[in-house]
Amino acid sequence: MIRFDRRLTALTLAALAALVLSAGIAGAATVNLTGAGATFPYPIYSKWFDMYHEKTGVQINYQSIGSGGGIQQVKAGTVDFGASDAALSNARLKEMPRRVLHFPTVAGAVVLSYNLPSVTQPLKLTPETIVGVYLGKITMWNDKRIAAVNPGVELPNAPILPVHRSDGSGTTNIFVTYLSAVSSEWKELVGANTSVSWPVGIGGKGNEGVAGLVRQTPGAIGYVELAYAKQNKFAVAHIKNSSGNFVEPTLASTTAAAEGASAALAKDVRTPIVNSPAPNAYPISGLTFLLIYQDQKDPVKAKALADFIRWAITEGQDVAESLDYAKLPAPVVKVNEATLMTLTVTGKRLLAQK
Amino acid sequence: MNQERVQRRGGSADQVYKGVLAAAAALVFVFVALIVYEVARGAELSIRTIGWKFLVQTEWDPVADKYGALPYIYGTLVSSLLALLMAVPLGIGSAVFLAEIASRRVGSIVSFVMELLAAIPSIVYGIWGFFVLAPWLRTFIEPWLIANLGFLPLFRGFPFGIGMLNAGIILAIMIIPTIVSISREVLLATPATLREASLALGATKAESIGVALDAARPGILGAIILALGRALGETMAVTMVIGNTNRISLSLLDPGATMSSIIANEFTEATGNLYLSALVQIALVLFAVTIVVNALARALVHFATGGRRDAAGAA
Numbered sequence A: 001m002i003r004f005d006r007r008l009t010a011l012t013l014a015a016l017a018a019l020v021l022s023a024g025i026a027g028a029a030t031v032n033l034t035g036a037g038a039t040f041p042y043p044i045y046s047k048w049f050d051m052y053h054e055k056t057g058v059q060i061n062y063q064s065i066g067s068g069g070g071i072q073q074v075k076a077g078t079v080d081f082g083a084s085d086a087a088l089s090n091a092r093l094k095e096m097p098r099r100v101l102h103f104p105t106v107a108g109a110v111v112l113s114y115n116l117p118s119v120t121q122p123l124k125l126t127p128e129t130i131v132g133v134y135l136g137k138i139t140m141w142n143d144k145r146i147a148a149v150n151p152g153v154e155l156p157n158a159p160i161l162p163v164h165r166s167d168g169s170g171t172t173n174i175f176v177t178y179l180s181a182v183s184s185e186w187k188e189l190v191g192a193n194t195s196v197s198w199p200v201g202i203g204g205k206g207n208e209g210v211a212g213l214v215r216q217t218p219g220a221i222g223y224v225e226l227a228y229a230k231q232n233k234f235a236v237a238h239i240k241n242s243s244g245n246f247v248e249p250t251l252a253s254t255t256a257a258a259e260g261a262s263a264a265l266a267k268d269v270r271t272p273i274v275n276s277p278a279p280n281a282y283p284i285s286g287l288t289f290l291l292i293y294q295d296q297k298d299p300v301k302a303k304a305l306a307d308f309i310r311w312a313i314t315e316g317q318d319v320a321e322s323l324d325y326a327k328l329p330a331p332v333v334k335v336n337e338a339t340l341m342t343l344t345v346t347g348k349r350l351l352a353q354k
Numbered sequence B: 001m002n003q004e005r006v007q008r009r010g011g012s013a014d015q016v017y018k019g020v021l022a023a024a025a026a027l028v029f030v031f032v033a034l035i036v037y038e039v040a041r042g043a044e045l046s047i048r049t050i051g052w053k054f055l056v057q058t059e060w061d062p063v064a065d066k067y068g069a070l071p072y073i074y075g076t077l078v079s080s081l082l083a084l085l086m087a088v089p090l091g092i093g094s095a096v097f098l099a100e101i102a103s104r105r106v107g108s109i110v111s112f113v114m115e116l117l118a119a120i121p122s123i124v125y126g127i128w129g130f131f132v133l134a135p136w137l138r139t140f141i142e143p144w145l146i147a148n149l150g151f152l153p154l155f156r157g158f159p160f161g162i163g164m165l166n167a168g169i170i171l172a173i174m175i176i177p178t179i180v181s182i183s184r185e186v187l188l189a190t191p192a193t194l195r196e197a198s199l200a201l202g203a204t205k206a207e208s209i210g211v212a213l214d215a216a217r218p219g220i221l222g223a224i225i226l227a228l229g230r231a232l233g234e235t236m237a238v239t240m241v242i243g244n245t246n247r248i249s250l251s252l253l254d255p256g257a258t259m260s261s262i263i264a265n266e267f268t269e270a271t272g273n274l275y276l277s278a279l280v281q282i283a284l285v286l287f288a289v290t291i292v293v294n295a296l297a298r299a300l301v302h303f304a305t306g307g308r309r310d311a312a313g314a315a
Helices: A002-029 A042-056 A067-076 A090-095 A127-135 A170-182 A184-189 A206-216 A226-232 A251-260 A262-267 A299-313 A315-319 A330-341 B003-055 B070-101 B104-119 B122-149 B164-189 B192-200 B205-233 B236-241 B259-266 B273-305
Strands: A032-037 A059-063 A081-084 A100-114 A161-165 A202-204 A220-225 A238-240 A285-293
Touching: A032 A067, A032 A299, A042 A059, A042 A100, A042 A299, A042 A315, A067 A081, A067 A285, A100 A170, A100 A206, A100 A226, A100 A251, A100 A299, A100 A330, A127 A161, A127 A170, A127 A184, A127 A238, A161 A170, A161 A206, A170 A184, A170 A220, A170 A285, A202 A206, A206 A220, A206 A226, A206 B122, A220 A226, A251 A262, A251 A285, A251 A330, A262 A330, A285 A299, A299 A315, A299 A330, B003 B273, B070 B104, B070 B164, B070 B205, B070 B259, B070 B273, B104 B164, B122 B164, B122 B236, B164 B205, B164 B236, B192 B205, B205 B273, B236 B259, B259 B273
Parallel strands: A032 A059, A032 A081, A161 A202, A161 A220
Antiparallel strands: A081 A285, A100 A220, A100 A285
């Protein structure tokens, strides 16, 4: 009996050792990265992670818990990277334990959708009219300020119901950043954030909440993501950009907005791309970012992360448009590549110059 | 194994059994204490920075880092009160019908359906409120209210379809099953002798139901308190239909917001320490409001029943 027990013990030990060994080998073969944050880019990120896993075997787990949560987790050091629809302000950057780098991955646009059954051609809006509507100063659809840029369009004598997102979101941030950029009055009274104190209107939860309210209520106007509006075929307004052109929100005009802002992005990649100076740019556009620490602790993970980012901003861009995200223009890819070169591992440069 | 050993072992088993059960009961207190501790810790920054003014300020501005909870406290209390105003008469009415008038068969079928109603997830109520009730309120009910009762400040404004009234109706529908099923059980548990005695004394059917209702009063009030608890804390359904505007308006047609809805809306994307802390403090205030409202309701039960817990008053 005793001898048998001993043999059993030996067997068990051997099995355990084999298990540990194999786990060790497996651990060395695959790199696991974890990330958390924004929900807006989640569809393309999960596509990228799948594609990248097939290509390289690197496993990336992503929790789309919201930009705020992503930033908190980066701060706490519980994830390898964060994702946010809004760049960190200087104050937030200072709260971080180490220097955090921003990598824009794709661009998105925020569109104004409206419910005006009598209007068949696309509505045209100027920055002044959008600010006026959301400040409660333009209250009727047949206001002469709206009629002036929509000649020949029969605007109803009906009240305007402005709808906004009730939940904190990157979409709201892009929209109010735009309003702050085009109106000093908005900047002073309301400002920009993922949630703001809205002077007028009602709030719907999520893109679907805003879209639902707009669809149900004649006279309503609300802002949603371009991808959401495209997929649901909403009527969307053409917006007058800083060059004076009325631009339809499309993936191309969103990429153009990022391209137009690329000089500013090269100086500071966190600069909002709203109200871009490019003549064909859709003005209410924004970038979404990956956030990682400049100085990494684990060389294997750091390399994997850098390789992934380089892949995502180049090859990965090819799938962006099929998922209704706007591609990064070439100058912004360059900015990202320059940022990648500044990565270090415990003080030493991670990537060699090309 | 002799008799003595069995008894001794039985004795210690009893002790263990008692100990395990006591620990399970004590765990409830541990959990509540932990929740209060964690929430209070999270809210500390906001409590220190804003102080008691948090409760009376009406501004909620994450850009300026200014936070006041009054519109949300108001919204929670008004939407729950509105729900009770609609649900209590309806709920007690149907409980009386099911327990006293309908046949046992009809009674159990209807209460089965009622319990199904209680099992529907709140998001489904929210979607229904948003896509079905809201257009209906906007096109039929609210224009009528504005035209005919617009002289009251309660019914002024624009027919949005969503707002305080919609939230109140959704909450009422959600809490009716609680009121009906408990009240029905309580009524069924009142002794038949009560009704027989009142009938024998020449009471009408209605009067004898009155006697049974009186006996069931503590239990029915208990049902209402439970329902109120659900209404105060309900999050998803309310968030979808209340309109999410931080303004205090007397009109039931206007949009509003509740404490749970602001947390659901803004917590995930909140950055900044004070902002997060203020949201956690809202949770703390919600906790306190729930305790105060429940305590008041219990005091009311005590007052209304003279402290008696007879009939089926155990609920």
